[in-house]
Amino acid sequence: MGTVKVLIIDHYDSYTNNILQLLQGSQTGQDGSPYPEWSVAVIRFDQFDWDTFKTELLPSLDAIILSPGPGTPKRESDFGFNSRLIKEVDIPILGICLGHQGIGTSLGATIINTPNIKHGQTAEIHHKAIGVLRDLPQRFWGVRYNSLVLDIESLPPDLEATAWTYDPEDSSRKVLMGLQHRRRPIFGTQWHPESVCSEHGAKILSNFRDIVLSYWATSRPANQWTSRSILPNATLPSHILNADVLLDEAHHSFESTTLRGVSVDGQNTPYYVASASLGKGPKPELVFQTLTRGSSADGEAWLDSAKVRDSHSRNSYLASAAFSLSYSIELGTVSVHQGGKITKSERLKGTYWHWLDHLQHELVLKNTQAILPESLNQDTEVGQPLLQVGLIGYFGYELKWESLPGHRYPDAEVERHDRPDSQLIFADRVLRLDNYTGEWTLFGLIRRGEQDPIGQAIEATSAVGLDEDEFADLVSRFRDAFDGLPSPPYVQPHPLPEFVALDNQDSYTSSIVQAKKAISEGETYELTLTTKFFAKSPDADPFALYLDLRGRNPAPYSAFLHFPAHDTTILSSSPERFISIDRNGVAEMKPIKGTLAVSPDPEEDLRRRNKLATDVKELAENLMIVDLIRSDLHNVSPSSSIKVPKLLHVETYQTVHQLVTTIQSQVAPTVGGVKVLERCFPPGSMTGAPKLRSVQILEQLEQQRRRGVYSGSLGYVCVSGTVDQSVVIRTIVKTGDELELGAGGAITWLTDEEVVETSLELKDARLALDHEQKHYTALSA
Numbered sequence: 005m006g007t008v009k010v011l012i013i014d015h016y017d018s019y020t021n022n023i024l025q026l027l028q029g030s031q032t033g034q035d036g037s038p039y040p041e042w043s044v045a046v047i048r049f050d051q052f053d054w055d056t057f058k059t060e061l062l063p064s065l066d067a068i069i070l071s072p073g074p075g076t077p078k079r080e081s082d083f084g085f086n087s088r089l090i091k092e093v094d095i096p097i098l099g100i101c102l103g104h105q106g107i108g109t110s111l112g113a114t115i116i117n118t119p120n121i122k123h124g125q126t127a128e129i130h131h132k133a134i135g136v137l138r139d140l141p142q143r144f145w146g147v148r149y150n151s152l153v154l155d156i157e158s159l160p161p162d163l164e165a166t167a168w169t170y171d172p173e174d175s176s177r178k179v180l181m182g183l184q185h186r187r188r189p190i191f192g193t194q195w196h197p198e199s200v201c202s203e204h205g206a207k208i209l210s211n212f213r214d215i216v217l218s219y220w221a222t223s224r225p226a227n228q229w230t231s232r233s234i235l236p237n238a239t240l241p242s243h244i245l246n247a248d249v250l251l252d253e254a255h256h257s258f259e260s261t262t263l264r265g266v267s268v269d270g271q272n273t274p275y276y277v278a279s280a281s282l283g284k285g286p287k288p289e290l291v292f293q294t295l296t297r298g299s300s301a302d303g304e305a306w307l308d309s310a311k312v313r314d315s316h317s318r319n320s321y322l323a324s325a326a327f328s329l330s331y332s333i334e335l336g337t338v339s340v341h342q343g344g345k346i347t348k349s350e351r352l353k354g355t356y357w358h359w360l361d362h363l364q365h366e367l368v369l370k371n372t373q374a375i376l377p378e379s380l381n382q383d384t385e386v387g388q389p390l391l392q393v394g395l396i397g398y399f400g401y402e403l404k405w406e407s408l409p410g411h412r413y414p415d416a417e418v419e420r421h422d423r424p425d426s427q428l429i430f431a432d433r434v435l436r437l438d439n440y441t442g443e444w445t446l447f448g449l450i451r452r453g454e455q456d457p458i459g460q461a462i463e464a465t466s467a468v469g470l471d472e473d474e475f476a477d478l479v480s481r482f483r484d485a486f487d488g489l490p491s492p493p494y495v496q497p498h499p500l501p502e503f504v505a506l507d508n509q510d511s512y513t514s515s516i517v518q519a520k521k522a523i524s525e526g527e528t529y530e531l532t533l534t535t536k537f538f539a540k541s542p543d544a545d546p547f548a549l550y551l552d553l554r555g556r557n558p559a560p561y562s563a564f565l566h567f568p569a570h571d572t573t574i575l576s577s578s579p580e581r582f583i584s585i586d587r588n589g590v591a592e593m594k595p596i597k598g599t600l601a602v603s604p605d606p607e608e609d610l611r612r613r614n615k616l617a618t619d620v621k622e623l624a625e626n627l628m629i630v631d632l633i634r635s636d637l638h639n640v641s642p643s644s645s646i647k648v649p650k651l652l653h654v655e656t657y658q659t660v661h662q663l664v665t666t667i668q669s670q671v672a673p674t675v676g677g678v679k680v681l682e683r684c685f686p687p688g689s690m691t692g693a694p695k696l697r698s699v700q701i702l703e704q705l706e707q708q709r710r711r712g713v714y715s716g717s718l719g720y721v722c723v724s725g726t727v728d729q730s731v732v733i734r735t736i737v738k739t740g741d742e743l744e745l746g747a748g749g750a751i752t753w754l755t756d757e758e759v760v761e762t763s764l765e766l767k768d769a770r771l772a773l774d775h776e777q778k779h780y781t782a783l784s785a
C-alpha cells in the first residue's frame with residue numbers, strides 16, 4: 005500500500021477542487037508515521053498539448069480523474085484531448101459528470117438531453133455495488149448537476165451500466181448514473197460524489213484507490229505486463245506539482261495546523277497601532293457627520309452594520325483617509341490621491357491584485373505592529389474579524405478579468421467608461437462603535453519615528469499616520485466632542501428618488517429565456533442575471549439619501565463610502581458576507597441564494613419562510629453556490645479545513661427572507677488577505693456556476709454592460725491581516741449626480757414559468773430598498 009499519484013484534469017468547473025476533500029485519507033507506514041494516501045495535482049484540460057502531456061506527465065501518473073464541466077464532451081473546446089486519453093491510454097480513470105459522459109462518448113455511447121434537467125438536486129442512486137461502488141448501501145443520495153446524459157440504451161458492449169436513477173417525473177425510466185469498462189479500470193459517475201450533499205463520496209474514492217493499487221500490483225496485458233510498486237509517501241514529480249493550478253501553500257501543506265501570527269510582534273517597526281477608549285457616545289450617524297465626514301480631502305467610510313442582530317454586525321467603523329487609491333482595468337493604472345491631488349500614477353506590469361497584495365504585505369503588514377487581538381477588548385466568535393486601521397473600499401465586478409483563470413480582458417465590444425474599477429482609502433484613523441455595549445474606541449496608525457515607508461512608496465506630500473502627540477490631541481478632541489456634539493440641525497433623511505429600469509419586462513424575459521436555453525444545453529447550471537436602474541439626484545445630499553436607505557432597510561453590511569477623487573459615493577444596504585478572515589486566519593463565506601419578501605400577514609409570512617426552507621428550487625440554487633464556494637476556498641486553504649457549519653438556513657431581514665449558508669476554512673499561513681480575495685473573486689453568488697462559463701454567458705446576456713461596483717465586494721483589509729468584505733448588492737452608487745442601482749437574481753432550470761417569479765425576485769431586491777413608498781417604476785412600466 006502506498007501513495008497513489010493522481011492527476012485531476014479540470015474542465016474549468018467550479019466543483020473540481022472539492023474532489024480533493026474525498027482524497028483526505030492517510031495510512032501509517034512501517035515506522036509508525038502517517039503518510040497521505042494520495043499525491044495529487046490539479047491541472048486544466050487545455051494547459052498542455054497532447055504530445056507534451058503524453059511524454060512528460062503521463063509516465064509519472066498512477067491514475068487520472070476527469071472533472072465535471074460545462075458544455076459537452078463531444079466538443080474539443082470543452083474536453084480537449086481527453087477522448088484520446090480514454091481511447092488510447094491504459095491507466096485507471098475516474099470520470100465525474102462531464103468526465104463520465106466523455107468516457108461514454110469516446111467509447112461509442114450517445115449523449116442526449118437528460119429527460120429531466122437537474123442541477124443541485126439529489127437523486128436516489130441505485131447500483132450494482134461493483135467497481136468504485138463496492139460495499140455501498142443499496143440506495144443512497146447523490147447530487148446531480150447535469151443537462152446532458154448518456155443514453156443508457158446506447159452503451160457499447162465494453163461499457164457496463166453500474167448505476168441509475170428514476171426521476172420522480174417518470175418513475176418507469178432508468179436514467180444512467182454510473183458506468184465501468186468491462187476490461188479496463190475506467191469508471192464514471194454521472195452524479196457529483198464531491199458535493200457537500202452527496203453521500204459516500206470518500207468511500208467511492210477509496211474504492212478507486214484500491215482498484216488503482218491492485219491494477220499496478222499485477223502484471224497483465226492491459227498494463228503491458230508491467231507491474232509497478234507504489235511507495236508510501238511517493239509524490240508526483242516537481243514539474244507536475246508546479247503545474248498545479250491551486251496555490252502551493254494551500255494545497256501541498258499536508259495538514260496545516262499552524263495559526264497565522266497576527267502581524268508583526270517586533271518593537272522596531274516604523275508604525276504601530278494605538279487605541280484609546282472614548283466611552284459611551286452619541287449615535288453613530290451624528291458622530292459620522294460631525295467628526296468623520298469631510299475630515300479628509302481623500303475620503304471617508306462608515307461601515308455601518310446598521311442591523312444589530314448577530315456577531316457579524318456587532319461593530320461599526322467610521323474612518324478617514326490618509327490617502328486614497330484608484331485603479332482602472334482599461335488603463336492598467338493605479339493612481340494615488342493625497343490632499344485631493346494625484347501624488348503618483350503607476351502603470352502596472354502585472355495585475356492590480358498582485359500590486360495590492362504587495363502593498364498590503366510588504367509595506368503595510370511588515371512595517372506595522374498591530375494591536376494583539378487579545379488586547380482589543382472584545383471577545384469574538386470564530387469568523388468574526390475586527391478592524392483596527394487599514395484599507396477600506398470596493399473591488400468592482402470587472403476585476404474578474406484579472407482574477408478568474410481562463411478569463412481575458414476583451415479587446416472589443418465591452419462598454420467603455422472612465423470610472424475606476426476599484427477605489428480604496430487607506431484609513432489611519434478609525435472610530436469603532438461596539439453596538440452591543442455602546443462603547444467607542446479610537447484607533448490610530450502611529451509613526452514611531454521619522455520613518456514613513458508607506459508615505460515614501462506613494463510619494464506622499466504629507467506623512468501617513470500620526471505622531472504620538474497628534475494622536476493624543478485627536479483623542480482629547482474626540483472626547484470633548486463626545487461631551488458636547490454641535491447642536492442640531494443635523495442632516496435629515498431625504499427620500500430616495502424614483503429609479504427607472506434599464507430593461508423592460510420584454511427584454512428581461514428574453515434574457516431569461518436565453519439563460520434557460522444555455523442551461524438546457526449543459527453550458528451552465530445557474531446564472532445570476534442582473535440589470536440596472538437609474539435615477540438623477542442633482543440636489544440631494546447623498547448622506548441624507550443614505551440615512552433614508554438605512555432607516556428603510558437596515559442590513560448587517562450597510563455602508564456609506566465617499567471617494568472625492570472620482571466623485572463617487574456608495575450607499576449600501578447589503579446583507580451578504582462575501583468573505584471575512586478573522587484573527588486566526590479562519591475565512592468565512594456566507595452566500596445568500598433564495599429570496600422571498602417578508603409579508604405583513606404573519607400566517608403568510610410563516611408560509612413563505614417554510615417555502616424557502618423546503619423549496620427544491622431555492623435549496624438547489626443555494627447548494628450550487630455552496631459547492632462552488634467550497635471549491636473556491638481550496639485555492640487558499642488546505643482541503644481538510646473546509647467546513648460547512650450551517651447549511652441552508654433561513655435568515656430574516658427587514659424586508660426579505662434569505663436562504664443562507666456558512667462556509668469556513670483555515671487560510672494557509674502565508675496567504676494574505678488580498679490574495680484570498682483575488683482567488684475567490686468575483687463572488688460566486690453573483691455569477692452562478694460554473695463560474696467562468698457563467699460569467700462569459702452573462703456578458704452576452706447583459707449586452708457587455710459593465711456591472712461596475714455592483715456585484716463586486718466592499719469592505720476592509722486591516723493592518724492586522726483581518727478582512728471583512730460584503731457582496732455589493734442592494735447598493736446605490738452615485739457618480740456626479742447620477743444614481744445607479746443593480747438588481748438581479750439566480751436563474752436555474754427551475755426558474756418557473758420564468759418571467760413571473762424572476763421579476764418578483766427583482767422586485768424584492770428593489771423592495772429591499774423601498775418597501776413602503778414604492779418609489780420605483782415597476783419593471784413592466
Ligand SMILES: C=C(O[C@@H]1C=C(C(=O)O)C=C[C@H]1O)C(=O)O
Pocket residue numbers: 532534580596597598599689690731733734746747748749750765769
Ligand atoms: C443579484 C442579487 O442578489 C443575489 C441573488 C440572490 C438570489 O437569487 O436569491 C440573493 C442574494 C444575492 O446573492 C441582487 O440582490 O441584486
Ligand SMILES: NC(=O)CC[C@H](N)C(=O)O
Pocket residue numbers: 071072073074075076100101102103149150151152153525526527
Ligand atoms: N456537471 C457537469 O459536468 C455537467 C456536464 C454537462 N455539461 C451537462 O450539463 O450534462
